[in-house]
Amino acid sequence: MSTRLSIEPFDGTNFLNWKFRVESLLAENDVLDCISKQTKKDEKGSKKDARARNIIVQSIADSQLSVLRGKETACEMWRALVNTFEKKGLCGKIILKKKLLGIKMDSSESIHDYTQRFESIVSELRTIGEDMKEDEIICQFLMGVSDKFSTIVSIIENSDQDDLTFEYVKRRLHNEEEKHGVNNSTPVHNPTAFQANKPVCFRCGKHGHFQKKCFLNRNGSKYRRGGGRGHSNHGSGYSNHGSGYSNHGSGYSNHGSGYP
Template structure:
C-alpha cells in the first residue's frame, strides 16, 4: 500500500479526470470500486437475513479502507471537501459534484473550445492529439453524448487549409472505415510526409546557396586582385604627365583629377551663363467670346 500510494499524485484541484481514473484503477485492484459507486445501505439491505451482521462488518471494514485510499491521495488544501463525509461513496460524490463541472454551461464552453481549436503547423501532431483528446474526455464527463463520428468530425475541423486534400479524401470513406484511430494515422503520416519534403527542399536550397556563394567569392577575389595590380605587370617607365614611374599617362591619377575639376568648373560656368530654369504651366479654358486661354 505504501508503494502504491506514491504512484498517484495528490489531488490539488487540477486534472481531476486523470486523478479520478488513477484512483478507479487502484480501487478496482483492491476490490473496492463498488463502494464509491453504490451507497453502503444498498449493500446491507441486499445481504441474506441470517448473515447480515458478519458480512456487514466486513463491508464496513472495506469502506474504511476505501476511505483511507481516497484521503491519502488528496492534498491538505482540498481535504475540506471530504472531511464531513461518512462513507467512501459520499466522499466520491462530493468530489465529482465539485470538480466534474457537469451541466449545459460546461458543455457549451468545451464545445466552443473544440470548434475554435486549430492545429498549428509549428507543433507536433502528437501534442495536438493529446490536447484534442483531453477536451473530448472533459466534454464526456459533463454528460455529453459523443459518438465516434462526432469526434472524428471535430478532429478534421481542427486541421488547417494545408490538409484540405487529406480531409477531402477521408470524407469519401464510409462511417465504418472512418474510425478515430484510422484518421489519426492518416493525419500523422501526412505530417511526416510534409516534414520530409520541407527538409529535402531546405537541403537543396542550402547546397545551391553554398555553391553560388563560393563561386561569387572567387570572382570577387579575382576582381580585387586585378584592381590591386596583383595580376598586372610592372610598368618601369615614367609618366609623360607627372613624371612618376610605374604608370602611363592614360592611368595618371593627377591628370584624371585635374580633368575632373576642369569639367566641374566649366559646367558651373555654363550654368551661370545660360541661367536656365524650368517652369510648369497650368492652363484653364473659360467660356468667353473670343475663346482665349488664361495662363497661371
C-alpha cells in the same frame, strides 16, 4: 490487501482520468462498493470504508483536500468530488462544447499532444451523455490542426467520406509529422515553401530568375538597345525609371521596374 499503485494526486484538472484510475485501485482493494453506497457500521464495514477513504485522501493534492474535509465516509467524499469536478447537465455540456470548438493546435505542439487534448474533451462529453458522431469528431479535429498540415488536411477532406475514420485521420497526420519533423512550422507539402530558395525577379516579381534574364527584357517591342553609354530607351513611347540598376555596357539604362 493489494499493493497500492502510484497515482498522481488530483490537482483539480483531468478529473475523469483520475477518477478512472482511483476506481480501478478501489476495485483492486475490494472496496469499490464503498463509494457507491454507505457501508454497514459493523467492524468489517468500518475497515473497508477506512481503506477506501485512505485511498481517496492519498490520491488528492493538498490544494484540493478542502473538498473532503468534514466528510465522514468514502461515499460522502466521492460524491463531493463528483459534484464539484464532474461537469454534468446543460451547463457542463455548454462549457465542454465551447472548449471543443475553440481548441487549436499550438505552433510548437506535436500531433500526439494535440490529439490527447482533443480526445480528453470528447471523452468528457461522452461521459455526460453527449453523442458525438464520427464525422463531427473528424471535422472538429481538423479545424484545430496547425496550418503547417494544410495540404494533407485538404487531401483528407477530399477523400472518400464513407471510408473515413478518426483513427485513419490521426494516423495520416502522425505519418506526415514523422516525415517532416515535429516542430517544423513550414507547411507540409506546401509548394510555395520551396519558392523561398529561388531567386526573385525585381521586374516581374516572379520566382526562378533574375531581373537581367526576365522575359520582359527580351520583348523587342518594349526594349530597344541603344548605341552608347547612358542612352535611354526612347522610341517605344515610354521610358523605364526606378528599377534600381543601370546597364551601361549594353548601351541603354533601365531605371524602372515597370512602365507607365
